[in-house]
Amino acid sequence: MNDYRDLVWSLIPLVLIAVVFAGLTSQCSFSASGPTQGTIPSFDVAAALRSDAQNLSFPIREPALPANWQPNSGSRDTITERGGGTVSTIGYVTGAGTYMELDQSDATEQVLAGHIAGGKYPSGTRDIAGRKWVVYEEPGAEPAWVADFGDSRVLIRGAGDTEAFETLAAAVVAARPLPAT
Template sequence: MPSQKPRILHDYKDLFLSLIPLVLIAVVFAGLASQCSFAATGPTEGRIPHFDVAAALGSDARTLDFPIRNPELPADWTPNSGSRETITAAGGGPVSTVGYVTGAGTYMRLTQSSATEQQLSRFVLGSRYATGTVDVGGEKWAVYSQPTEETAWVTDLGGVRVLITGAGNDAAFRTLAGAVTAAQPLQP
């Protein structure tokens, strides 16, 4: 009499029982690699990555051909990211972007470029169009707003177009817009 049942008699219970050791092995390896954790009370807020915004924007001011501003933001705003790209279309140019996590935990992004407003907005926002304007500190900002997309504000500060976007509320947008317009361009 054979010691194993015929293959045709195998069912989902047999499949499930054969997968248990594989799942346990995967969990052990993930745990050893510190790639997973367990929290009985649910997810916890992670650490915000450190990003030296002063060094990044200082470098951009030295290497890019337009004025770069480093806004003075509230102490509970934490810079967490940055990048530099180039818009290659006509009317484009280099783009400097830094991101912040606000005190309320929302993400806001500041983009500065020598590109035209149209090229910058197409590069960052896609095919959206301005839906209105708002005045902050005497500066007029074009508002790009759609129900299913993040809001964005764009202004021209003479030689540089500034675009801010993010998940923040109106107060977060006004805080960032006011800080950018109040900031003096960094010296190269």
């Protein structure tokens, strides 16, 4: 008659085989000191934003961020619903190791926030460097801040603390639009 002990004894060799294969293919590692941050991918933020400034129909800003903030990704997206537009996205890893995202678009605030921030709702405003940022929040989720720059809207979001949001917001406000030609 088979019982739970037989099941456990039959699973032990399978688990050991899986661990050996994972170790051989370098898919897992063990460290007594806990998890460590991997290598941050390199991304040429200046070239990406210059290209966006030349190819998109709205002003693009390149914020001057602290030296320990590293750009690690970028993309473009299109929001097709009414009030939508093109979205230029740049991702950064802060000095504290958290991810922050900068989205610039010609979409309306509500459509941009709905597209990027999902079900978050406006919960208040913050004044950063003389610019009003609408804060979108949802319990248990990362916030998103949106500012209207006239010809464009800027949304920032990420896992950073309030200081990271304020740093990115102030840098965007201080940045002048890149030349379109």
